[in-house]
Amino acid sequence: DIQMTQSPASLSASVGDRVTITCQASQDISNYLNWYQQKPGKAPKVLIYDAANLETGVPSRFSGSGSGTDFSFTISSLQPEDIATYYCQQYDNLPLTFGGGTKVEIK
Amino acid sequence: QVQLVQSGAEVKKPGASVMLSCKASGYTFTSHAITWVRQAPGQGLEWMGWISGYNENTLYALKFQVRVTMTIDTSTSTAYMELTSLRSDDTAVYYCARSTIRHPYGIDVWGQGTTVTVSS
Numbered sequence: 568d569i570q571m572t573q574s575p576a577s578l579s580a581s582v583g584d585r586v587t588i589t590c591q592a593s594q595d596i597s598n599y600l601n602w603y604q605q606k607p608g609k610a611p612k613v614l615i616y617d618a619a620n621l622e623t624g625v626p627s628r629f630s631g632s633g634s635g636t637d638f639s640f641t642i643s644s645l646q647p648e649d650i651a652t653y654y655c656q657q658y659d660n661l662p663l664t665f666g667g668g669t670k671v672e673i674k
Numbered sequence: 675q676v677q678l679v680q681s682g683a684e685v686k687k688p689g690a691s692v693m694l695s696c697k698a699s700g701y702t703f704t705s706h707a708i709t710w711v712r713q714a715p716g717q718g719l720e721w722m723g724w725i726s727g728y729n730e731n732t733l734y735a736l737k738f739q740v741r742v743t744m745t746i747d748t749s750t751s752t753a754y755m756e757l758t759s760l761r762s763d764d765t766a767v768y769y770c771a772r773s774t775i776r777h778p779y780g781i782d783v784w785g786q787g788t789t790v791t792v793s794s
Contacts, residue, residue, distance in 0.1 A: 599779075601780070609786075610785065611719065611769075612784070613782055616782070656719070656781070660779075661721075662735050663724075663779060664721065665718055665721075668719075
């Protein structure tokens with residue numbers, strides 16, 4: 568199975584701050600990576616697909632980059648509505664595997 | 675718009691079985707696979723398996739292989755997931771999700787989730 572190591576597990580930042588989350592795959596997954604946002608009691612929502620493509624309707628302050636084994640996800644200017652847990656997920660091969668999640672809070 | 679609507683919450687006793695449904699709308703059901711993922715309380719996301727909407731081929735996570743069955747009904751655009759021999763650690767929110775056209779294992783749309791509680 569491909570292991571996805573996501574960091575940090577949590578972070579606290581101020582409104583307007585730039586926030587970056589990283590995700591490392593245990594083997595090359597090309598660019599087959601999703602980034603999700605999950606708010607309490609809600610289903611995950613795809614923000615970024617194919618590592619760097621913004622899903623339709625997602626604000627442009629969200630972005631993703633990387634390929635191979637190393638990936639990053641950035642919120643360029645943190646907003647109060649961005650409080651959530653974020654997950655990376657590889658779909659290069661089955662079983663699909665997810666990072667452990669990053670809980671983002673406002674300082 | 676594309677929607678996956680899941681069945682309502684379930685409460686089951688240990689050893690029982692549960693069957694969950696996931697009704698799709700807004701797209702051609704047979705053009706996409708359905709993936710099932712679960713999330714235990716306060717925990718991360720765990721892939722359970724995948725079923726093709728085209729030919730009903732299934733791929734299950736090793737952990738669930740003997741206890742899970744995924745099926746589809748193309749006449750009603752509905753996917754089903756049955757989990758047997760329930761244990762307390764099967765208590766979780768179960769999600770169905772649509773696979774993308776561009777990659778068979780990619781995911782783009784999720785259902786709202788079904789809470790399954792296993793308790794004596």
